[in-house]
Amino acid sequence: MRLVDGRPTHRVGAAVGGAAAAACPVQPISSSRRSHHGKAVTTRQLAALSVTVDHVPCPQPEGVWLVNSIVQPGGVGGEWPDRVAAVRRELTKHGPPRSPDGGPDFATVTLPESDCDQVLDLLVEERVGTVVEIGLAYASSALAIGEALLRTGSRNPRHVVIDPFQYTAYDGVGWELLRNARLDDIAELVTEPSQRFLARLADAGFAADAAFVDGSHHFHNVFVDLHFLGEIVRPGGIVLLDDVWWPSVGAAVAYFETNLGWRPLPGALADGTTDPASGRPRTGAYRLPDPRPTPNFKEFRPFC
Ligand SMILES: C[S@@+](CC[C@H](N)C(=O)[O-])C[C@H]1O[C@@H](n2cnc3c(N)ncnc32)[C@H](O)[C@@H]1O
Numbered sequence: 001m002r003l004v005d006g007r008p009t010h011r012v013g014a015a016v017g018g019a020a021a022a023a024c025p026v027q028p029i030s031s032s033r034r035s036h037h038g039k040a041v042t043t044r045q046l047a048a049l050s051v052t053v054d055h056v057p058c059p060q061p062e063g064v065w066l067v068n069s070i071v072q073p074g075g076v077g078g079e080w081p082d083r084v085a086a087v088r089r090e091l092t093k094h095g096p097p098r099s100p101d102g103g104p105d106f107a108t109v110t111l112p113e114s115d116c117d118q119v120l121d122l123l124v125e126e127r128v129g130t131v132v133e134i135g136l137a138y139a140s141s142a143l144a145i146g147e148a149l150l151r152t153g154s155r156n157p158r159h160v161v162i163d164p165f166q167y168t169a170y171d172g173v174g175w176e177l178l179r180n181a182r183l184d185d186i187a188e189l190v191t192e193p194s195q196r197f198l199a200r201l202a203d204a205g206f207a208a209d210a211a212f213v214d215g216s217h218h219f220h221n222v223f224v225d226l227h228f229l230g231e232i233v234r235p236g237g238i239v240l241l242d243d244v245w246w247p248s249v250g251a252a253v254a255y256f257e258t259n260l261g262w263r264p265l266p267g268a269l270a271d272g273t274t275d276p277a278s279g280r281p282r283t284g285a286y287r288l289p290d291p292r293p294t295p296n297f298k299e300f301r302p303f304c
Contacts, residue, residue, distance in 0.1 A: 116144035123148035134215035136163035139174035198228035214242035222252035235290035261289035
């Protein structure tokens with residue numbers, strides 16, 4: 001763990017060259033990385049491994065790494081996912097280990113258990129290997145995503161979690177829970193606003209199979225998040241959003257649906273929570289077009 005601005009933080013170790021390197025305050029690239037068992041893995045070995053991994057569809061471009069990324073030749077499995085499930089159950093049953101003074105209320109901010117289960121099932125079905133998540137809070141969704149990453153059997157699971165307020169508003173409780181589940185072996189916490197960080201992540205050529213968006217709910221921030229996720233999530237990958245029932249979130253994703261070919265996944269997340277008033281589901285799931293579209297501004301379609 002490093003300290004940035006006096007706060008503990010984990011950062012994505014995206015090693016980038018040239019101008020991007022200057023702009024990206026990330027942990028310097030090392031020529032070797034630890035495996036899950038502490039054994040050093042050279043970048044050359046890793047590059048060789050990544051081409052043999054059949055169900056990790058997103059090998060990263062040369063020189064783009066996650067510091068905590070691990071490689072398991074036989075895939076991740078065993079008791080680890082069960083341990084994550086146990087931490088999830090404990091959180092659902094008893095709430096977070098502590099609530100920071102004046103901190104956000106757990107029941108209000110966290111993704112409900114049934115929605116977490118839906119997210120987990122969908123990500124396992126999609127066999128994701130790399131997920132970008134926005135909004136850690138008390139880690140309900142992050143634990144479900146981490147469990148999914150382990151259950152897919154990926155040899156190189158990666159989870160990038162972005163939340164600028166994890167230590168200022170949540171006293172680090174969400175990250176602590178991920179550590180209790182040992183998910184810090186596959187996850188990185190970035191403590192800066194997603195709408196700033198994602199631009200650099202995209203610039204570095206980082207690729208993900210899926211993203212989960214539950215950060216700032218301001219229209220402009222969600223819109224910027226989705227714009228950069230459209231570059232980061234591979235063509236044919238998926239983007240999941242919480243709170244699409246809020247007009248600010250729903251309007252942002254409507255642009256991508258109406259103009260950029262993002263397709264709602266029919267039936268996905270259908271058994272999750274719904275708005276009691278309107279009956280609308282709280283979460284949404286979208287498949288990105290493959291190949292990426294090159295839209296014509298003259299064909300812009302108003303979206304809300
Ligand atoms: C509704 S909570 C997320 C709940 C979480 N998914 C869970 O299941 O516990 C929203 C989170 O987004 C974070 N957030 C707010 N603005 C953000 C931003 N600009 N970038 C990233 N995260 C942000 C907040 O600190 C908060 O932790």
